[in-house]
Amino acid sequence: MVSQADNLLSCKRVRTLTxxxxxxxxxxxxxxxQIKEKVEEKEGIPPVQQRLIHGGKQMTDDKTAADYNLVAGDTLHLVLALRGGC
Incomplete structure (x- = not known):
């Protein structure tokens, strides 16, 4: 049986460009x-404008934290998505 504590990654950090x-x-x-939604709650940046980077690669919305082997203390980097057009 897996406890809830085993599923929780505490103190995950997201670093903005600033x-x-x-x-x-x-x-x-x-x-x-869901991680992007949590960032929106704290920073007010809509998920569609967020790109999360881990290990130098952009994270895909439909993958889980476990898919990226995230562990407590990891830092994700937040960059803003640029919109195309003139």
Whole structure:
């Protein structure tokens, strides 16, 4: 049996381009889209404007924290999505 504590990744950090760090508690089964929603709650940035980077690669919304082997203390990097057009 897996306890809830085993599923929780405490003190996950998201660093913005300005260097500000946001601490989030996320669970292994959280999808990247859910992590973006948590960032929106703290920073007010809509998920569609967010790109999360881990290990130099952009994270995909439909994958989970476990899919990326995230562990407590990891830092994700938040960049804003650029919109195309003139």
């Amino acid at each position: 260097g500000k760090e946001i601490e989030l508690d996320i669970e292994n089964e959280y999808k990247v889209a």
